[in-house]
Amino acid sequence: MVIKFGTDGWRAVMAEDFTFANCRVVAQGIAAYVNSRNMAKKGIVIGYDNRFMSERFALECGKVLAGNGIKVYMGKRAMPTPVTAFAIRALDAAGAVMITASHNPPEYNGIKFIPEYAGPAMPDVTDVIEQQVKKVLETGKVYELSVVEAERLELWQEIDMEDAYAEHVLSLIHKESFSRPLKVVVDPMYGAGIGYLDRILEGLGCEVRTVNNYRDPLFGGSMPEPIDRMLGSLKRAVAAYEADVGLALDGDADRFGVVDNEGQFVTANQLMYLLLLHLLKTRSYKGPIARTVATTHMLDRIAKRFGLAVIETPVGFKYIGECLREKGCLLGGEESGGLSIFGHVPEKDGILACLLAAEMLAASGKTVSQLKAEVEKEYGMLVSRRIDIKVKEHEKAQIITRLAEYTPKTVADIKVESINTVDGKKVVLEDGSWFLVRASGTEPLFRIYLETAEEEKMAKIEEEVLKALEIEFF
Numbered sequence: 001m002v003i004k005f006g007t008d009g010w011r012a013v014m015a016e017d018f019t020f021a022n023c024r025v026v027a028q029g030i031a032a033y034v035n036s037r038n039m040a041k042k043g044i045v046i047g048y049d050n051r052f053m054s055e056r057f058a059l060e061c062g063k064v065l066a067g068n069g070i071k072v073y074m075g076k077r078a079m080p081t082p083v084t085a086f087a088i089r090a091l092d093a094a095g096a097v098m099i100t101a102s103h104n105p106p107e108y109n110g111i112k113f114i115p116e117y118a119g120p121a122m123p124d125v126t127d128v129i130e131q132q133v134k135k136v137l138e139t140g141k142v143y144e145l146s147v148v149e150a151e152r153l154e155l156w157q158e159i160d161m162e163d164a165y166a167e168h169v170l171s172l173i174h175k176e177s178f179s180r181p182l183k184v185v186v187d188p189m190y191g192a193g194i195g196y197l198d199r200i201l202e203g204l205g206c207e208v209r210t211v212n213n214y215r216d217p218l219f220g221g222s223m224p225e226p227i228d229r230m231l232g233s234l235k236r237a238v239a240a241y242e243a244d245v246g247l248a249l250d251g252d253a254d255r256f257g258v259v260d261n262e263g264q265f266v267t268a269n270q271l272m273y274l275l276l277l278h279l280l281k282t283r284s285y286k287g288p289i290a291r292t293v294a295t296t297h298m299l300d301r302i303a304k305r306f307g308l309a310v311i312e313t314p315v316g317f318k319y320i321g322e323c324l325r326e327k328g329c330l331l332g333g334e335e336s337g338g339l340s341i342f343g344h345v346p347e348k349d350g351i352l353a354c355l356l357a358a359e360m361l362a363a364s365g366k367t368v369s370q371l372k373a374e375v376e377k378e379y380g381m382l383v384s385r386r387i388d389i390k391v392k393e394h395e396k397a398q399i400i401t402r403l404a405e406y407t408p409k410t411v412a413d414i415k416v417e418s419i420n421t422v423d424g425k426k427v428v429l430e431d432g433s434w435f436l437v438r439a440s441g442t443e444p445l446f447r448i449y450l451e452t453a454e455e456e457k458m459a460k461i462e463e464e465v466l467k468a469l470e471i472e473f474f
């Protein structure tokens with residue numbers, strides 16, 4: 001079998017490929033990587049989400065790391081990915097192993113490796129780990145210690161980062177904005193975020209209600225993805241409690257989802273531009289903005305007004321994390337619901353994004369729709385859409401070939417201004433509209449992202465692109 005680290009870690013179906021034995025193999029590969037860099041003493045944090053037996057998989061990984069002489073900082077209970085990343089910094093550790101399949105369906109589990117820089121591993125790290133894992137699969141050599149033995153050798157320490165993490169995120173929040181108390185509904189989607197966001201908000205004086213706030217490895221028969229169609233119970237609760245906002249997290253709490261006071265879903269693109277404006281108005285620090293090639297250009301319009309540069313990256317928060325680390329970005333974000341800001345770990349953090357959303361509402365005393373209307377008045381309209389198209393393996397190759405040959409001069413009668421291939425193919429039109437076609441790195445899908453000033457134009461562009469690439473979509 002082949003173990004690949006994909007866009008964001010290794011993911012597989014439990015009992016089929018995601019087994020204790022394979023977890024031990026991956027842990028041995030990670031141990032070889034850590035030891036090749038002489039970082040055993042600094043130790044590795046192990047975090048895990050609320051999935052079926054995640055804590056058991058974490059234990060197996062820990063025993064292998066300890067068996068290789070690496071100090072293990074084991075989470076006492078489920079720990080969100082951003083908290084695990086934060087723990088690396090707080091403990092000055094060599095990195096972290098995070099057991100999670102993020103927002104995937106319940107039968108999946110996965111392993112992410114987060115290096116010492118506390119953000120998603122770059123390909124140069126995951127390539128080495130993949131090579132090490134391959135060697136372990138060939139030799140079958142895995143070293144492990146029992147927890148008792150690891151404790152005796154001082155290679156095992158249980159950690160609970162909740163308080164330290166809360167203190168850190170609160171240092172990034174303007175607490176005084178919450179003098180106007182907010183009514184909030186929190187939906188951790190049965191995941192690792194349970195007990196984090198709600199408690200911090202309560203500490204800020206908010207009136208907090210929760211839904212889906214207990215561990216359910218079947219995720220209520222669905223999957224823990226905070227997108228429009230998955231947030232029915234949150235929307236109903238916001239209406240029932242007449243709340244100001246509904247805030248959701250995905251399975252490992254690195255993504256956010258927001259529902260406004262009318263029960264309307266706020267897209268990640270919309271929340272990001274509202275938060276950017278809010279940060280620019282309320283923080284003195286100014287720095288470049290990092291966004292993926294698939295993320296709204298409203299960020300560019302706002303950045304331009306404030307004289308800030310925008311860095312465009314391929315899809316994947318690892319690239320945004322790199323910008324946050326190296327370019328001092330004020331905000332880094334992506335359309336799929338990932339965001340972090342200056343001063344925080346360069347890992348996406350749904351808890352922080354939701355706290356900033358609450359701060360923005362409390363500080364302004366306005367609703368999301370009022371804030372959106374203000375932005376549209378000031379910066380113009382932009383509507384965005386993503387279409388996910390399931391394709392078979394042979395179709396995928398054909399679409400990739402057609403995409404490579406596709407170099408239009410006009411689309412929907414609008415002149416093409418530029419074409420870039422940062423990730424897939426992005427065509428920017430003269431009137432500011434754009435579209436991007438790319439193969440997903442996590443699912444057997446093609447994704448088409450579109451952004452225009454109005455829906456009608458978007459429909460025209462979509463029709464023309466689908467026709468040119470001979471993609472059928474119903």
Ligand SMILES: O=P(O)(O)OC[C@H]1O[C@H](O)[C@H](O)[C@@H](O)[C@@H]1O
Pocket residue numbers: 007008102315316317318334336338439440441442443447
């Ligand atoms: O569009 P894909 O390649 O499937 O990636 C979608 C998303 O996958 C993961 O969640 C990554 O952490 C994100 O950074 C990425 O945006």
